[in-house]
Amino acid sequence: MGTVLDALAWKFLEKLGQLIEDEVIMTLSVKRGIESLKKNLEFFNAVREDAEALAMEDPGIDSWWKNMRNVMFDVDDIVDLFMVHSQKFLLPPRPVCCNQPLFSSFAKFSFDHRIAKRIDNINEKFEETKMNKEMFGFERTNRQQVQITIVDRSQTSTVDELEVVGEDIRRAVDDMVKMIVSNYNDNRSTVFGIQGMGGIEMHATYTHRVNKMNDYDGLELLMKMSLGPYEQRREFSGVGYQIVKKCDGLPLAIKVVAGVLSSKKTKAEWESIRDSKWSIHGLPKELGGPLYLSYSNLPPELKQCFLWCALLPSNFGIHRDAVAYWWVAEGFVTKMHGYSIHEAAEEYYHELIRMNLLQPKPEFVDKWMSTMHDLLRSLGQFLTKDHSLFMNMENSKALLNLRHLVISNDVKEIPAIEELKCLRSLLIFNNKNFKTINKDIFRELKHIRVLVLSGTSIQVIPESVGNLLLLRLLDLSYTKIKKLPESIGNLTSLEYLSLHCCRHLDSLPASLMRLSNISFLELEQTGIDHVPKGIAKFQKLYNLKGVFESASGFRLDELQCLPNIQRLRIVKLEKATPGGAFVLRNSLRLRELWFRCTMGANTHDITHYQMNEIERIQQVYEMLSPSSSLIYLFFEGFPGVRFPDWLCSEPEYKMPNLGHMYLNECISCSELPPAGQMPELLILQIRCADAVVNIGSELLGKGVSSATHITIFPKLKLLHIIDMSNLESWSLNTGNLRGRSEQLVLMPCLKRLFLNGCPKLRALPEDLHRIANLRRIHIEGAHTLHEIDNLPSVLWLKVKNNRCLRRITVGADGRDIFPDETLYN
Incomplete structure (x- = not known):
């Protein structure tokens, strides 16, 4: 069945071993129980592989398997509760001379007695499974834990899917273009759809069906997405052809199998994949074959992450940062050498993309957002149907032993959640029917780790939330809550708290400062007007959003005391006072930085600023x-x-490492920074720079020099110029550098140009044709632009609402797409 028990077994063995090794203070009965648990888990891990292979064939073994999974979850719950309570009983450090005990002996003894009874109950269940093992005759294996191997993304080249197109699809697209052009003067609106990648359905007036890929095109796609360089392909072409035949010409199937093969470097490994089991008994036909193969070849931790993504709504964009935090909170992520736990989670996300199990949205160059194909989502939901549920209008019955529950926004009747006492994660997205929280819910859901109530209509969080001692992630974003209860300070396991867009929330409880394990805190776009002093106490802070200076509260110099901060959003900078220190200079792990001034943002109005205020704000920015x-x-x-x-x-x-720069509403700066000199810049966005009339050499700068070349924007892939109301001219002229002996190279990696809302721009740069890899251009709202010409490498062009545009010419031969008399906007 290939679900998550492999990962759970290794994780729990590690936890138990750590408890024993660290000699956490415990009574003898607890210690003996934990040692027995460890032995029982070692037994289970030895027979797991054989039992897993037989579970889909034999209903009796399948029932044993499900019971075993529930016992495993019980183990995790009891161990986590024991660890949390052990920390709870410890008091703050006392002076060395003080001989008082560090915990209440009576309370600790009482708690250990209850824990010991629960551990005994779990060990009894294990003993029952051992008896069943003799009945079923499982074989023991001595299998080592599988380690995730992270592929260095900086050393791999990505495949441009615009260029991975089979001849059949090219012919189909050509036919469709002819059809569109032939009906150009027809006043009726027609929607065209292309159907081809198994399982995709588009609502269209006319659906143009693309045949399955032929074997030649399928092999080309497989080779490009798994191997890369042409010189390696001959050795693998024979076995590759046989694998493509098993994919039946479906692009999705070929892509996911290519993801499996991309980590296999020998012909023998390819042959092993070809000859391996591509499905299991009981799996629906459309979910077997290549789809199941791609899942079954994942390491156990990545299987858990994939299955989690499959529970999300089909219209839900999979955000890298969000799922990374969910996975960490669920305990799916294993620390790796050289990575923090959150960085490791992000690498898991990129591994799923590399395996083609997640599809990155093309508009995000850094693959920050992705989607999952419906067939892959169906596979994940099938494999987890006994303990996880995505609830929508068609599927609204919850099982009492559920561990994970996701409720979509179309569910009108929310189930009695307090009855689902085994829940580990509850996610309710944008469901306005969820308006109140029964106070008994939080008394019953004692094992919950992840609670997402984003976009619901709740207004009150009951005090009983303080009972959720295992809760690690709490997302209340976009809700109508007005206050947080003081009991939130009891959530000693909490690592993630999002209050984003809680606009009715105007204060934070003092108890919040007791959350010593917090690593993510989001306060952006709330009604809060005071951030408490003492943020620097949160030494584990990795991501801090929406923080600002306030009287007798938080000060920017506290940022110097956050050694692990990697993502930081500072808002309301108009309230800040400049100081003498560069407060971020020694934040050596800082990766992401947002600056925001509230007054004037989105209004283009700076008349309320005095010159001395502007100068003060500039000094604050220099300090940061x-x-x-x-x-x-x-x-x-x-x-x-x-x-x-x-x-x-x-x-x-x-x-030197800046890869993404967004300059939004910098309305008084008439000159742009020399971004062309930034060696790693991938994305540049300039929006609402009202004072900019000309873009020229100041943006290009001096470029990046090597022994033989000067390269302007050496790695830039995406350029956005948006809502530049006064921009009249844009030049890529590098005349200021032509006296140099080195060869000039202009934007060698730029693939996409987005130009929108520049009504005064008279012409595109004359040197635009020098950008050899430019593939996609979108031009909209350039009302003074008369002509678009000389675009030899562009494959995708969109023009819209450009009032004076009369001609578009492309290609080296200057061929017209539209003559003057037929182009209207």
């Missing part, structure tokens, strides 16, 4: 000079007349 580790930088609503020196002066040295 980041370390060279920064990868993401966001400016929102900046009222200054010049960008900080650390961004404009030699950014190639101060910003």
